[in-house]
Amino acid sequence: MQERHQPLLEEVAALLAGRQRTHLTLPDLFALVRRGNVALPVDPTHLGCLWVLDRSHSGRISVDDLVALLELCRSRAREYQLFELEAQLQGYCTLQMWRAMSAPDGPQQFTSWICTLVLESSNERGSFPRHRRQQYVGRDAVAALHQLLRVAQTQSLDLQAFFDLLQRCGEERGIMELSNEAYDDWVPLDVVRDLVQHLFASSSKLLADICPPDELNWAQL
Structure with a gap:
């Protein structure tokens, strides 16, 4: 699995070079998307996708979080046509967020x-x-x-x-x-x-x- 995500790991390492932390923040995610050096199946800054990505909901995104999102997209991709892949993945993630938001403590x-x-x-x-x-x-x-x-x-x-x-x-x-x-x-x-x-x-x-x-x-x- 690590070999499959090696380009992503290298890009994250480049983003964090010289910083005293090992996690990404929201501005880092925007930079990751803007640089465009790694092909991503979804925009990780889409609100629903970000909810699923930030598994701890701490505002700190780890490499493991990114890999988990990519693996989720990979498994879900088998159920969608290529032309609808990103929209369907965003919809799936938004549904997960909506489930949490609908709980009593959701707001x-x-x-x-x-x-x-x-x-x-x-x-x-x-x-x-x-x-x-x-x-x-x-x-x-x-x-x-x-x-x-x-x-x-x-x-x-x-x-x-x-x-x-x-x-x-x-x-x-x-x-x-x-x-x-x-x-x-x-x-x-x-x-x-x-x-x-x-x-x-x-x-x-x-x-x-x-x-x-x-x-x-x-x-x-």
């Missing part, structure tokens, strides 16, 4: 996972004396969230507009001080949490129409 689990992905994407984490209980993430983390949620495509908001919007939401909540330059590069994690909760509420309605929760036990792709 909390989903929200915590996205926030963890964002935290792990931030090279630094900010804190301020006046808001000691708040966690703040940097522009790199907001950029990863912007790309993950396809905000530019779905809402026509570029990264700067998205960043400004989150900061204004923080100011309205009293946890940002836009007049203070110290806050210029930071967004409160609680604002991200609120956004994800609203995203979950809207997405769950759509998914429930497509696959009602009471049919999840037998639904297959």
